[in-house]
Amino acid sequence: MAIADLPFDLSSLTVFLAVCDNGSMAAAARTLKVTQPAISQTIADLENRLGTTLFDRNVRPLALTPSGTVLRQYAQTMLAEVRLVATGIQKMRLGRVPQLRMGVVDSLARALSTSISDFMHERVGRLIVHAGLTETHATALLTRQIDCVIGVDEMEDVSGLERWPLFEEPYLLLYPEHETPPRDTAELRDFLGRHPFIRFSQRSRTGAEIERFLRRLRIDVPFQQEFDLPYGVYATCRTRGVAITTPLCLYEAGYTQGCGLSCHPLPTPAFHRRLTLVVRRREFGRFPLDLALFLREQLKQDVMPALGTLFPAFVEQMRVLS
Amino acid sequence: MAIADLPFDLSSLTVFLAVCDNGSMAAAARTLKVTQPAISQTIADLENRLGTTLFDRNVRPLALTPSGTVLRQYAQTMLAEVRLVATGIQKMRLGRVPQLRMGVVDSLARALSTSISDFMHERVGRLIVHAGLTETHATALLTRQIDCVIGVDEMEDVSGLERWPLFEEPYLLLYPEHETPPRDTAELRDFLGRHPFIRFSQRSRTGAEIERFLRRLRIDVPFQQEFDLPYGVYATCRTRGVAITTPLCLYEAGYTQGCGLSCHPLPTPAFHRRLTLVVRRREFGRFPLDLALFLREQLKQDVMPALGTLFPAFVEQMRVLS
DNA sequence: CCCGTATTATAAGAAAAATTTATGCTGTCT
DNA sequence: AGACAGCATAAATTTTTCTTATAATACGGG
Numbered sequence: 130m131a132i133a134d135l136p137f138d139l140s141s142l143t144v145f146l147a148v149c150d151n152g153s154m155a156a157a158a159r160t161l162k163v164t165q166p167a168i169s170q171t172i173a174d175l176e177n178r179l180g181t182t183l184f185d186r187n188v189r190p191l192a193l194t195p196s197g198t199v200l201r202q203y204a205q206t207m208l209a210e211v212r213l214v215a216t217g218i219q220k221m222r223l224g225r226v227p228q229l230r231m232g233v234v235d236s237l238a239r240a241l242s243t244s245i246s247d248f249m250h251e252r253v254g255r256l257i258v259h260a261g262l263t264e265t266h267a268t269a270l271l272t273r274q275i276d277c278v279i280g281v282d283e284m285e286d287v288s289g290l291e292r293w294p295l296f297e298e299p300y301l302l303l304y305p306e307h308e309t310p311p312r313d314t315a316e317l318r319d320f321l322g323r324h325p326f327i328r329f330s331q332r333s334r335t336g337a338e339i340e341r342f343l344r345r346l347r348i349d350v351p352f353q354q355e356f357d358l359p360y361g362v363y364a365t366c367r368t369r370g371v372a373i374t375t376p377l378c379l380y381e382a383g384y385t386q387g388c389g390l391s392c393h394p395l396p397t398p399a400f401h402r403r404l405t406l407v408v409r410r411r412e413f414g415r416f417p418l419d420l421a422l423f424l425r426e427q428l429k430q431d432v433m434p435a436l437g438t439l440f441p442a443f444v445e446q447m448r449v450l451s
Numbered sequence: 452m453a454i455a456d457l458p459f460d461l462s463s464l465t466v467f468l469a470v471c472d473n474g475s476m477a478a479a480a481r482t483l484k485v486t487q488p489a490i491s492q493t494i495a496d497l498e499n500r501l502g503t504t505l506f507d508r509n510v511r512p513l514a515l516t517p518s519g520t521v522l523r524q525y526a527q528t529m530l531a532e533v534r535l536v537a538t539g540i541q542k543m544r545l546g547r548v549p550q551l552r553m554g555v556v557d558s559l560a561r562a563l564s565t566s567i568s569d570f571m572h573e574r575v576g577r578l579i580v581h582a583g584l585t586e587t588h589a590t591a592l593l594t595r596q597i598d599c600v601i602g603v604d605e606m607e608d609v610s611g612l613e614r615w616p617l618f619e620e621p622y623l624l625l626y627p628e629h630e631t632p633p634r635d636t637a638e639l640r641d642f643l644g645r646h647p648f649i650r651f652s653q654r655s656r657t658g659a660e661i662e663r664f665l666r667r668l669r670i671d672v673p674f675q676q677e678f679d680l681p682y683g684v685y686a687t688c689r690t691r692g693v694a695i696t697t698p699l700c701l702y703e704a705g706y707t708q709g710c711g712l713s714c715h716p717l718p719t720p721a722f723h724r725r726l727t728l729v730v731r732r733r734e735f736g737r738f739p740l741d742l743a744l745f746l747r748e749q750l751k752q753d754v755m756p757a758l759g760t761l762f763p764a765f766v767e768q769m770r771v772l773s
Numbered sequence: 774c775c776c777g778t779a780t781t782a783t784a785a786g787a788a789a790a791a792t793t794t795a796t797g798c799t800g801t802c803t
Numbered sequence: 804a805g806a807c808a809g810c811a812t813a814a815a816t817t818t819t820t821c822t823t824a825t826a827a828t829a830c831g832g833g
């Protein structure tokens with residue numbers, strides 16, 4: 130039984146309008162592909178619930194009563210609104226969202242912000258972008274303070290999320306260009322021991338991954354300074370120090386050739402950073418898929434060429450994912 | 452299963468709003484007096500049909516998703532409209548009708564028209580009154596060209612109608628006051644033979660009933676003239692002729708004492724005319740009952756005193772019915 | 774006026790939907 | 804870590820809706 134005590138239901142209204150439009154219950158039954166008694170009983174039940182007669186059965190074709198005439202108007206309006214509601218919800222499913230709050234890691238702000246703005250303009254009523262660390266974004270996503278995250282996926286063990294891989298890039302050593310870079314793990318350990326190590330915040334996934342990498346190589350590096358933003362790490366290295374970072378981070382920080390710093394691959398095993406679009410499952414229809422496709426295209430068309438120019442030694446290791 | 456393929460139904464919307472308002476499915480279940488799984492399954496089905504998630508179940512209390520927020524607005528509006536529709540139909544049930552086309556026999560036009568106008572003013576959006584003969588009204592009622600009839604019931608054998616008896620009055624002989632009225636059937640036969648008989652249209656129930664009455668008494672009267680309207684019969688009698696009519700017809704025609712005509716009871720058996728309100732069954736809720744009660748009151752308060760003054764010999768035979 | 778055809782109403786049974794019962798899983802708080 | 808409240812799910816039960824069978828009624832044509 131229906132939980133709610135309602136004077137009618139939408140199915141009954143649909144049947145009622147079909148009878149009005151077709152001129153008889155038998156014809157309405159044929160149109161709706163059910164039997165004629167199904168229509169007869171549905172109309173009788175509707176009349177019972179409304180407490181009034183809707184059709185005059187003593188003439189052929191059926192005639193509407195005054196109550197029936199009034200209900201017909203209401204019913205047409207109401208069913209049109211049902212379609213509007215469904216269409217409105219479906220627009221959201223198909224990508225149109227009224228408000229989107231997104232967390233973007235610092236390293237992508239410069240690379241994507243202009244093109245993201247264009248993409249969002251026709252798809253999102255209101256866009257709110259939070260720059261910051263993935264740790265903060267992860268918490269905010271899980272507590273529904275933001276709706277999606279672009280960054281290093283900090284929530285691989287969390288269910289109920291959708292993930293769209295975007296980009297993969299290698300970590301690299303940033304060092305003064307007049308130095309001789311290390312060629313193996315032993316030389317790297319020695320090299321990092323002889324230079325101040327500037328590291329990313331441990332609250333960031335990137336910083337945490339770098340620490341894990343060094344522990345795997347049994348390199349215990351006392352860091353001299355720690356920064357949240359890629360620019361902070363880069364600017365300090367230009368004064369004194371070395372860092373482990375990525376091409377995108379450097380691109381974001383404004384790195385140029387001739388800035389007095391060089392980039393050197395790290396010793397194996399390969400060590401990469403992956404950027405992912407993360408949203409809660411099934412809340413925005415296909416919007417996240419569209420956004421991911423768009424971001425990949427922007428990375429491929431705009432960002433990759435710029436990175437290729439700046440970091441020719443790393444081109445093979447930077448990939449737009451799918 | 453519901454015949455129509457709809458994106459949702461009103462019951463599901465009601466459940467959805469109850470969860471929104473109560474903050475949890477368990478609380479909504481208590482409010483709606485069903486079990487918690489009933490709510491859970493209803494919401495899941497609604498989400499499936501809309502193709503989007505409405506609640507985030509990974510936090511407590513439940514949080515609405517953006518789609519859920521949008522649907523909540525729509526749902527509140529739509530259910531408010533359902534109540535409006537039901538109220539609108541119920542107003543009709545309780546007596547408020549948008550348009551009423553009524554047939555009123557000629558003999559009642561003067562007696563009731565002013566007070567009917569007042570009564571209808573607050574109950575009927577648009578009133579259309581057709582004066583005329585009951586034969587015409589009966590046909591129009593059965594073919595839905597008019598909605599109710601006040602007059603002599605011409606449709607006693609027709610089912611599907613509601614009848615509200617209003618008034619009963621005697622037929623009487625209208626004759627020149629200088630004549631000696633007949634005292635029995637034989638004298639009546641002789642009397643009618645010696646005077647021109649002015650009769651009501653045979654298309655009217657009143658005319659037909661009078662003919663039947665005379666045939667029962669084996670009085671074969673060649674009529675001189677026939678009129679549709681009571682006034683036509685009355686005016687002609689004032690010139691020359693006699694007629695069988697009723698107090699209300701005379702009242703309608705403007706009969707006054709001193710007009711040169713007198714009224715005489717007809718010989719037994721008693722011969723009465725009954726006026727009835729007739730409508731098609733269950734099309735106007737209680738409106739017909741209200742109208743009948745009102746008409747009876749008007750007949751009692753306004754018409755009966757006037758008739759009592761004009762026709763003192765007939766007071767005992769004129770009755771407002773119930 | 775009668776007959777044939779189409780339509781509507783109704784009873785009973787079948788099928789589908791909705792709800793309940795039982796129970797396991799998950800989130801939150803202490 | 805444990806207790807408690809809430810949500811999800813499977814299976815059983817109940818209710819609703821539809822179908823089948825058939826009778827009653829309206830209408831048009833002969």
